[in-house]
Amino acid sequence: MSIVDELNKTFGMTDQITFLSGPAGMAVVEIENSLGCASMALQGAHLVGFQAMGEQPLIWMSDEAVFAPGKSLRGGVPVCWPWFGPHATDSSLPGHGPARTVEWKPVASSSLEDGRTSISFEMVETDATRRQCAHPLRVQLHVTVGSTLQMTLETTNLGATPFTLGDALHTYFLVGDVRQAQVEGLDGCDYLDKVAGGKHTQQGAVTIASEVDRIYLGTGHSCAIVDPVMGRRILIRSEGSASTIVWNPWIEKTLRMGDLGPDGYLKMLCVETANAADDVVELAAGATHRLAVEYSSEAL
């Protein structure tokens, strides 16, 4: 029996959860019900699409994303774990940690009474992940698909000493034209500007007219992308997160990256729910931390 057949036998659910062999033979799972649909790659437990029934897609995925073992997909929802950005002390380790490029295994699936569908994954440790992070941890991603998308990244410290955890759901949202989009809900927050340098305070809504790469600190439980071109407001609710990254690579960085497509930057905006920079989590021995988001949209 193939791996996909085995997954379907154990976790598949008729008309709701189907595993299949996707691009480059990578296993993917389609999650579907009367409220919405989503698609995920098992590598990285990487969500590559979500759409509420009767609405436009919420998530942006690059046309030039490279589906290959060990390569993070450009777009969707990469899981950054157990650190965000460059490693704090060892620059030889991969940016955003190993979780987004290794296999995750499904551990549970269920159909909820209200019509939503849930599926949970656990990262599969490898020699490489253990070399990169020797501390014993368990990390699971719980995903619930309905008219909204809910994702919870759950980390448990299995060791006897505390662990300093950084993490992020590095979501690429689909926008009509990033030059006309705005992020609301960060007014008054301090941010670290990774492009211009320094620490600044946000005044009003965030607009994008050049490369933006900012870590907003001490952020609250909700923010929103206002998109007049698509005529919608994307609502981002979060728990267990103290920082929010707003990122758009703009033109020059797009050209250097090679997997974003020439005009991709106009159609995407990353608003990443995170624990990053100084806002990392001190996870006591035996403790569990949950970083949770819920995404939805409403007409303007």
Ligand SMILES: O=P(O)(O)OC[C@H]1O[C@H](O)[C@H](O)[C@@H](O)[C@@H]1O
């Ligand atoms: O190219 P990646 O490793 O996927 O990172 C993409 C981006 O992720 C985050 O938004 C960081 O703040 C950026 O500095 C980085 O460029």
